Amino acid sequence: MTSDTLAISATGLIKNFGGRRVVDGIDIAVPKGAIYGVLGPNGAGKTTTLRMLLGIIEPDGGHRTLLGHERPREASDQVGYLPEERGLYPAMKAKDAIAFLGALRGLDLKTGRKRAIDLLEAAGLGHAVDTKIRKLSKGMAQLVQLLGSVVHRPDLLVLDEPFSGLDPVNQERLEALIVAERDRGATILFSTHVMAHAERLCDRLCIIAGGKRRFEGTVADARGTLPMKAHYVPHHDGDGIAALLPADAVRDADGWRFTVPEDGAEAILKRLIDAGFGIAGLSIERPGLHEAFVRIVGAAAQDDEADSLEQAA
Amino acid sequence: MSAQQSNTRRLIRQTLTIARRDFIATVFTPTFLIFLFAPLIMGSFGAIGGLGALSMKQGNDTKDRIVAIVPPAEAAAMAAIDTRLRRIFRGRDERPPALVTEAPRGDAAARARAELQAKDYDVSAVLYGPLATPTILYGAQGARTADYLAELAEATLRAERSGGSAALSRPTKQSVARTKVSNGGKNQAAFFTVFGIFFLTLLLAGQAVGTMAEERSNKVIEVLAAAVPLESVFLGKLLGMFGVAVLFVGFWGTLVSQIAAIAPPGLAAALATIGPAVGMPVYVVLFFAYFTMAYMLLGAVFLSVGAQASTMREIQMLSLPITIVQVAMFGLASVAAAQPGTAVATFAEWFPFSSPFAMAARAANRPELWPHLLALAWQLLWVGIVITIGARAFRRGVLQSGSGKFSVKALFGR
Ligand SMILES: Nc1ncnc2c1ncn2[C@@H]1O[C@H](COP(=O)(O)OP(=O)(O)O)[C@@H](O)[C@H]1O
Ligand SMILES: [Mg+2]
Numbered sequence: 001m002t003s004d005t006l007a008i009s010a011t012g013l014i015k016n017f018g019g020r021r022v023v024d025g026i027d028i029a030v031p032k033g034a035i036y037g038v039l040g041p042n043g044a045g046k047t048t049t050l051r052m053l054l055g056i057i058e059p060d061g062g063h064r065t066l067l068g069h070e071r072p073r074e075a076s077d078q079v080g081y082l083p084e085e086r087g088l089y090p091a092m093k094a095k096d097a098i099a100f101l102g103a104l105r106g107l108d109l110k111t112g113r114k115r116a117i118d119l120l121e122a123a124g125l126g127h128a129v130d131t132k133i134r135k136l137s138k139g140m141a142q143l144v145q146l147l148g149s150v151v152h153r154p155d156l157l158v159l160d161e162p163f164s165g166l167d168p169v170n171q172e173r174l175e176a177l178i179v180a181e182r183d184r185g186a187t188i189l190f191s192t193h194v195m196a197h198a199e200r201l202c203d204r205l206c207i208i209a210g211g212k213r214r215f216e217g218t219v220a221d222a223r224g225t226l227p228m229k230a231h232y233v234p235h236h237d238g239d240g241i242a243a244l245l246p247a248d249a250v251r252d253a254d255g256w257r258f259t260v261p262e263d264g265a266e267a268i269l270k271r272l273i274d275a276g277f278g279i280a281g282l283s284i285e286r287p288g289l290h291e292a293f294v295r296i297v298g299a300a301a302q303d304d305e306a307d308s309l310e311q312a313a
Numbered sequence: 314m315s316a317q318q319s320n321t322r323r324l325i326r327q328t329l330t331i332a333r334r335d336f337i338a339t340v341f342t343p344t345f346l347i348f349l350f351a352p353l354i355m356g357s358f359g360a361i362g363g364l365g366a367l368s369m370k371q372g373n374d375t376k377d378r379i380v381a382i383v384p385p386a387e388a389a390a391m392a393a394i395d396t397r398l399r400r401i402f403r404g405r406d407e408r409p410p411a412l413v414t415e416a417p418r419g420d421a422a423a424r425a426r427a428e429l430q431a432k433d434y435d436v437s438a439v440l441y442g443p444l445a446t447p448t449i450l451y452g453a454q455g456a457r458t459a460d461y462l463a464e465l466a467e468a469t470l471r472a473e474r475s476g477g478s479a480a481l482s483r484p485t486k487q488s489v490a491r492t493k494v495s496n497g498g499k500n501q502a503a504f505f506t507v508f509g510i511f512f513l514t515l516l517l518a519g520q521a522v523g524t525m526a527e528e529r530s531n532k533v534i535e536v537l538a539a540a541v542p543l544e545s546v547f548l549g550k551l552l553g554m555f556g557v558a559v560l561f562v563g564f565w566g567t568l569v570s571q572i573a574a575i576a577p578p579g580l581a582a583a584l585a586t587i588g589p590a591v592g593m594p595v596y597v598v599l600f601f602a603y604f605t606m607a608y609m610l611l612g613a614v615f616l617s618v619g620a621q622a623s624t625m626r627e628i629q630m631l632s633l634p635i636t637i638v639q640v641a642m643f644g645l646a647s648v649a650a651a652q653p654g655t656a657v658a659t660f661a662e663w664f665p666f667s668s669p670f671a672m673a674a675r676a677a678n679r680p681e682l683w684p685h686l687l688a689l690a691w692q693l694l695w696v697g698i699v700i701t702i703g704a705r706a707f708r709r710g711v712l713q714s715g716s717g718k719f720s721v722k723a724l725f726g727r
Contacts, residue, residue, distance in 0.1 A: 101540075103330045
């Protein structure tokens with residue numbers, strides 16, 4: 001892919017804080033028009049990576065371009081950003097706060113205020129247009145700030161943990177807003193450690209843990225890293241079933257769960273039918289992103305531990 | 314339009330956006346009124362103090378007397394001359410105590426001594442005996458009033474000899490306004506200048522740090538930092554507060570000039586002797602220029618040090634030493650204002666952080682203009698240096714999220 005098709009491309013990003021390497025050679029390529037997720041556990045280096053991509057902090061190594069600009073600042077008018085640590089001036093009215101954020105990105109205040117009113121109404125906050133930020137609830141203030149990051153209609157929207165702090169209703173509103181921004185033509189990059197949103201929204205994603213990128217691809221690719229899981233409910237229960245199932249099979253309330261071997265489940269099922277246990281229920285599916293994430297991050301932690309043991313030795 | 318140009322334009326626009334926000338956030342608050350009228354509040358404290366001192370003095374005055382023990386015929390002439398002479402004196406400070414005349418009875422010398430010990434009122438001097446050879450007794454504070462009594466005796470005697478107490482000479486009085494300011498007036502102007510600049514920079518630099526503390530505690534700083542280079546945030550803050558300063562100076566400048574215009578002629582004439590050596594129009598320009606320099610220098614230092622702190626308490630702790638340094642600069646410049654041309658004054662004029670104060674004082678004290686051009690260039694250089702280092706320290710300090718430890722390392726490189 002070239003820079004014509006990429007909104008963000010970064011290779012080998014490195015950041016040290018006080019001698020500790022917090023981001024360790026991360027590559028990211030975000031296609032234009034995509035919703036891209038940066039997933040990772042707390043402390044993985046997501047925020048630091050986003051900050052480097054936006055030019056808020058300078059990387060200690062690596063290379064990045066943002067909307068085709070070598071220096072991210074030059075693209076700043078085409079970018080919207082919701083930082084992990086939200087913050088607005090408490091004395092500002094909601095519509096002024098949105099207009100101010102737009103003004104920082106080059107939108108004139110008058111247009112900003114007009115759009116702010118429309119945006120607030122569309123987000124169900126029409127009653128709060130003239131309310132001071134300090135009088136809004138935390139979640140509402142967060143929505144206001146989010147609207148402030150899209151008011152200038154950016155080509156790229158970067159959201160750091162946008163869902164945290166929102167109630168389920170507002171989380172759904174936010175998902176709708178992200179999709180709407182994508183439909184408008186914007187590229188969206190967001191970080192999260194909650195997989196459900198990523199699973200629903202992301203066209204592509206990467207998983208980082210311990211400052212390294214552990215996975216890159218689509219949601220399907222991520223799930224594809226795990227084998228199929230089967231849930232089997234026998235017609236006639238009996239003691240011999242466990243012996244016919246793979247070693248990892250576990251019993252649950254109404255049947256058995258096991259990992260489908262690489263050559264498929266047919267042989268197992270045939271043995272179960274032949275032995276007379278029958279099939280009352282059967283489902284075979286890919287585990288969700290959540291499981292993929294846990295496995296990838298877990299494996300990464302083991303790797304790192306092995307590495308550090310090796311180094312110690 | 315080249316990329317370079319559009320970058321510059323964006324930087325200017327962003328800086329102005331920040332400046333505008335800070336300006337509005339500062340000006341449209343109730344506390345700004347307090348700030349705006351702070352000089353009035355300070356002035357009225359001064360006035361109350363002055364009134365207190367005055368009333369104490371008046372209390373004393375009304376009980377003060379000088380006594381002349383002379384025959385009634387002479388007493389009348391003396392009283393008339395006393396009334397005339399008194400007109401020369403202005404204010405209660407200068408005027409001699411009220412004159413009381415008594416006819417001589419018995420032992421004049423003993424009576425005179427008794428008067429000096431009087432209980433109901435304070436007699437500072439007593440005259441007795443023939444006017445040609447009077448004896449004047451005076452107390453601890455009475456040396457000058459004794460002279461006055463002597464002069465009174467002399468004048469009364471002369472009047473008597475030339476026939477009557479009526480004035481012989483008929484002077485034509487003509488008031489001529491002073492066109493050159495007095496030396497004392499220059500010094501006063503110099504001091505007002507230094508104090509004015511000091512007062513303004515102190516207030517405003519503190520305000521700028523305050524808005525920054527607010528941003529840090531509200532976590533707005535990251536939004537700013539993401540959209541706008543921190544150098545622009547830094548400059549915008551300086552500029553925003555500068556706008557407040559201009560408003561402030563404009564307000565008081567207009568007010569004072571209007572008051573001067575409607576002031577009674579006596580006061581206007583008195584004010585005219587307080588003036589700068591370089592002349593008013595140039596002085597206004599220089600005052601503004603030096604104020605700008607002083608503000609930029611100290612504001613930049615305040616802001617960059619303030620950026621190293623993450624809590625209000627830390628900011629207050631850090632502000633103290635800066636304020637002390639600032640007061641020291643003020644003191645240095647005040648000395649320079651009072652003693653133009655001395656080594657201290659020269660030092661104060663060259664040392665970057667006192668230079669704007671001291672040079673403004675010089676504008677009041679001395680007429681040459683060329684040193685000001687030199688000084689402004691020199692100060693501009695330092696403004697550049699301080700803002701560059703300051704912006705860098707600001708950037709490092711501000712992005713030290715969370716921990717917010719102050720480190721000298723943060724100021725000087727990686
Ligand atoms: N300004 C900073 N100074 C020192 N350490 C930092 C700073 N910012 C982040 N870190 C450290 O870097 C690591 C990664 O942080 P972060 O990027 O915020 O992770 P995430 O966003 O994935 O939770 C954490 O261990 C954090 O303590
Ligand atoms: Mg984070």
